[in-house]
Amino acid sequence: MNGHSNLLNWILWMPMIGVLVVLLLPRNKEGVIRYTALINSIITFALSIVLYMKFDPTTPGMQEYFKVLHPWISQFNINYSLGVDGISLPMIVLTSLLCVLCVLCSWTISKSVKAYFALFLFLQSTVFGVFMSLDFFLFYVYWEVMLIPMFFLIGIWGGENREYAAVKFFLYTFFGSVLMLVGMVALYFVSADNPSIGQNTFDILALSGGKFTDLSLRIFGVDISFAKFFFVMMFIGFAIKVPVFPFHTWLPHAHVQAPTAISVILAGVLLKMGTYGFLRIAFPIFPQASVYFADAIAWLGLINVVYGALCAMAQTDVKKLIAYSSVSHMGFVMLGLAAMTVQGMNGAVLQMFNHGTSTAMMFLLVGILYERSHHRWIVRPDGTKGYGGLYTQLPKYSIVFIIAMFASMGLPGLSGFISEALIFLGIYQKYTTITVIALLGLLIGAAYLLWMFKRMFFGEVLDDCKSYTDMNAREIFYMSPLIIAVIVFGIYPSPILDVMKVSVGNLVSLLAKFN
Amino acid sequence: MALNYLASISRYVPELLSVVIMVGLIFIEACYDREEKKKPFFYLAAFFGLTFVFVNLAADLSKPATMIFTGSMTIDPFSTLSKMLMVLGTMGAIYLSKESKDIYDNLKSEFAIMAVGVMIGGMILASANNLLMVYIGIETLSILSYALASFKKNEERSSEAGLKYSLYGGISSGIMLFGMSHIFGVFGSIQFADIIAGLNGLSTAQLAVLLPSFIMFFAGIGYKIACVPFHMWAPDVYEGSPLPVTTFFSIVPKVAGLAILLRVTMTFFGQEGALQVTWVGALSVISALTMTVGNVSAIGQRSVKRMLAYSSISHAGMMMMGVVVINELGTRSILFYAITYLFMTLVAFYVTSFVADKYGNDHFERFSGLIKRYPLMAIMMTVVMFSLAGMPPLSGFVAKFNILGALLSEKHYMLALIAVLNSVVSLYYYMKIIRLMVLKDVESMEPIIGFGVMNQSIILVLTVPVLALGLFWSGIMRLTEGASIFLGP
Structure with a gap:
């Protein structure tokens, strides 16, 4: 397929448009707010179906047709870069589908309706951001920003023990992601030394392919394999999200306390972000350590x-x-x-x-x-x-x-x-x-x-x-x-x-x- | 190239202007009646004057770096940018003091005068290029600070704070002076340039003997930044001082101290060798400890002011990590951090101050349900708290990211890990406020007088950079990139 499409931009920012509209509506027009959120999520779903239809299943890797690339922070070579491949596509469709259903099942929410739907649509957009980002920095930003609406959605609209659950969820995930942050920045600085990359970059695709297998790093005078060390860091970051066994203790609280729609998003989409992280980042960047x-x-x-x-x-x-x-x-x-x-x-x-x-x-x-x-x-x-x-x-x-x-x-x-x-x-x-x-x-x-x-x-x-x-x-x-x-x-x-x-x-x- | 005296003065305008402002403010203050509370002209003059200094500094930013007064001071973009931050911080604190109830009405104008004085000390320190100027800068900064700390004359805690501050201050400047005199004894000069030249000729054994004097020299600076183990005074002083003074203390002396620490490190320890390894090792340990101690102590606090004060210690530790790397990236990340930190701290202290004025104390519970009464203020505070903890897409995250980048560019993996784990700890106590403000029910619906339209708009304006610099930081990066340290011709 030739040409170029801004479809990913549309899917990513459509819920944000919804957030703006909801915020501009007066607080007492609850019905209008609900319908706005519903229509918005239906449009997003329709767009994701269009994405599915236009997707070419025979092309490996990221589809050129949908790629979006704008420079963001030139000093750090950070780009606003989006893409879609066969692993992220099902997740995008799943997210947009579940969000429509969640808006419908949130119909009975009566406490601060405006704030609820604004935060919900905001959450949806950040989730799309995680599944679409091809720049590690952008990925990280979305990965973290997602916590903010989630924190409030659990903390305000949840069950009796909601505050504890929200704080625990937030702190746990934050803990995991800062470890990932160190790995991300470390990768940026070693990437220039790699002949096949040649410059400092956060580009996930450029970093992928097992280019860091021979590197080692020194901590307290001990040499450790760079790839293994940071694979473990990122593993913890993603494992908390999945959640993998010793890191799972936030999950029962968050799920039980969250309102229904948020439990659905949490279980249906957010947990997949963890495994998606393995598929998109940990495995491709550190294949040797993954096998190890x-x-x-x-x-x-x-x-x-x-x-x-x-x-x-x-x-x-x-x-x-x-x-x-x-x-x-x-x-x-x-x-x-x-x-x-x-x-x-x-x-x-x-x-x-x-x-x-x-x-x-x-x-x-x-x-x-x-x-x-x-x-x-x-x-x-x-x-x-x-x-x-x-x-x-x-x-x-x-x-x-x-x-x-x-x-x-x-x-x-x-x-x-x-x-x-x-x-x-x-x-x-x-x-x-x-x-x-x-x-x-x-x-x-x-x-x-x-x-x-x-x-x-x-x-x-x-x-x-x-x-x-x-x-x-x-x-x-x-x-x-x-x-x-x-x-x-x-x-x-x-x-x-x-x-x-x-x-x-x-x-x-x-x-x-x-x- | 050192400029001659007349030419030197042309680059020294901001400092001279500040002195004029300080003296002018004393005169204006004297013209007012004793009972007069508002003193509009006084504040008009103060803000107008400081804005003028700021503009002057901003214009200076693009001029080439140079030594003035026979090399005793350096005017470089780095020092100019630090001074701009100090001016902004001073203005922020003076405005808060005008609005706050924590400071006696008849002392408000005195606060402004002394704050400008402290700022002048900080400006000297940021430019200091010989040992004497460092000492003069630190003393100017300190002596007025002792008076500021004991501003609540009728309260025991405040007098205690002032006394403690001056005792610690006296001892640490004594130690610093001792270290300086030893350095002078070895090199026969107080000029940084001569000392660097002398350092290159020394053998390893000689350096080892000299190192303790550098550490003593550091004591004076470390005391100003309140880094571990020279931080003992900080909690009591922060607690005992009125809130505007605490705000002021957590910005201006810190920026000044970091500026001189960075300059000393870059000039003396820029070359690889045994001296650098030891200095970097010591600074790494100190910065990691400062961060951790500040953070861990902040967790248990009941008072928001104390919490913010402790967290300012940990932020100073974070900024010190940018010193450890001794490269351009470090300098630039510290400046970026200081810029964002200034705005975040001001907003946090403003909101806390107005809430505390209403209830007479600043316990965490006073923030309960703030979102129901003042949604805008609660949202701003939430933004700032998330930003202080380093959540993207806010500027606090970008600042942390820059420091991390600097650390990892020099492969300080352990320090980077300590830094990020600390931000998890800090998130816990920042979130305590967010939780109370947003998730809890409101205690009372009585209005908070401090949150007038004017103050709310000022808080809003101060929060804009916190949001904007998190998304569009290319411009600021260019600014800080230009502001490198001038190491001499």
Whole structure:
């Protein structure tokens, strides 16, 4: 395709236009504000679909047609540079889709509506920024700025313990990202010494390709491999976001306290930023170190899978259960990444997308239920049941819930199955033991979901539950795209697999060079 | 090339002007009646005069660097830019003192006069090019500061602050003088240029003997910057002094101290060798400690003023890291940091001051629910707090990024890590204010008198650079790039 397109700029800045419009509207026109946000997010989604249609799946790497490049700070060779490839495209589409649904599910928010939607659209724009940036500095700026709206969205509109959750989330992520910052600046200064780059640069593509394998650095008189040292730094930065096992403790708090729409964005999109960071930055820039640490990543991924599932099983709060199931499912993504094979990587990226849709469904469903019951206990702290017999009371809701649950469990025919199968195909070639234990994790996954379902949906209808009304039209409307997505991509995943195949293959072959 | 006396004076106009302003202000003050509270002409004269000095300095920025008064002072873009920052800081503090209730009405004009005096000391220090000028600069700066610290005459804490400040100050300048006299004894000259020439001829053993005197020399400077281990006076002085004085102390003496530290480091330790290694090693440890101690002490504070004071110690530590690298990038990053720090500190102290005036204390809880009453002020404060912690896309981040860049360009990986981890710690206590302002419910809806239209607009104007310099910092980078240190012809 010839010519040039500013489509990425439009997608990135469209939500910011929305922020401006919302800010200019008077505070009491809540309906207008809601519709503005909705229309804005729908336009953004439409633009991302246009992007998908125009995307050429056969070109490896960044697509020239969509590239945007403007100099920003010439002294540091920092550019405003955007691009899209097969790995970021599914994430961009996922983000814009989920944001439409989140605006719809935030319809019932009544506290400071104007500020809420302004912050929400701001958040959306920063997330796009992370997925589009080709300049490390720009990436970092978006990565950090994203925390500010998130902090307020959790802190103001969250549950009872919202402040603690917001602060913990903020500090944790900030801690990880400053380590990444050191790595980023260090890379900038060593890049000029590299003959194949020749100048100080933050350009992710120029830095990629394993150009820093021979460097070493000196700390307290000890020589350490530059690549390994900063791979670990960046690993911590991204791992906190994913979250990988020892760094996961912020997640249950943030997810449980956040309002529904924000939980959806958090689980559906923000967690993927961590794994996206591996795919875009850590792996391409330090391929040798990635291969070196692959075993460790695989084991951490495995801990995530099993530990997350066991934690989920122990929860009595349904939202916390879903939150821990995210830990477990992101573990599969880590396993797929650690495999560094074509199937594993493809599976990982597909799982990023599929987990985005299935977990978003789960969180939305929990949110719908919460709006009726105002609690989330499967079993209350005093030992009595929180829900019972929902199946008889809420038939439509139950059917949607079953679809979401099976999708997240990885039942064949639904989306989760394909990505998990690919991941297992990939990982089995390298780590047999881990595969076997991870399969066990899958089993626990099925167990806690079914057990939760049994406790909530079957049995006697509790008196409390008799007043609950079934899903209304708005709720069915915003659930339906996700239902379609999990079913369609469960049977026919090619629309996503095809666009990412070439880009992922590129990365795998780069890693293979160092294997 | 050293200019002759008459020519020297032409480059010395800003300092002379400041002296004229100071004396003029004393006269104007004397013309007012004792009971007169407002003194409009006094402030008009002060701001007009200082603006004039600022413009004068700005015009000086493009002129070539030169030595004046037979080489005892250097006028280079670096010193000029530092002086501009000091003038701005002084103006900011004087305006705050005019509005603040923390300072007695009848002492407000005295504050302005003394502040200009301290500023003159700082200006001398920023240009000092021989040991004597360093000493004169530091003493001018200090003696007036002792008086400022004990400004709340009726309060014990303030007198204590003044006493402590002068005792510590006296001891540290004594130590510094001792170190200087030793240096003079070895080289037979107080001129920096002669000392550098002498340094090159010394053997390693001789240098090792000389090093303690440099460390003693450093004590005097370190005391002004309040870096560990010379920071003991800082908390009490910051706490005991009235808020405008604290604001002033956390800007002007710090900028002056950093300017001279940078100049001394660049001139004496610019060449590689044993001396440089030791000096850099000492400075690395001191800067890392300063940062960490400042930050860790800030966490537990209940008073916002104390928190800001401690955090200013840690910011000084951060700026010192730019000295460690001894290169252009370091100089430029310190200047950038100082510019952004000036605006951030002013906004933070302004807001704190007006809130404290309302309630009589500045505990964190006083900020609760500020966003419901004064949304604009709460947003500005939030911006500044995030910026102080180093969140992009605000200027505080860019400043930190520059320091990090300087550190990593010289491969100081450990220092860089310490610096960023410290910013995580600082985020914790800055966020405490944000959390209270935005997430908590409001205590009372009574209006805060300080937040009039005028003051709100001033705070808004001061916040604009914090936002703008985070996104468009190319221009400022060019400015600071030009402002390199003149090491002699």
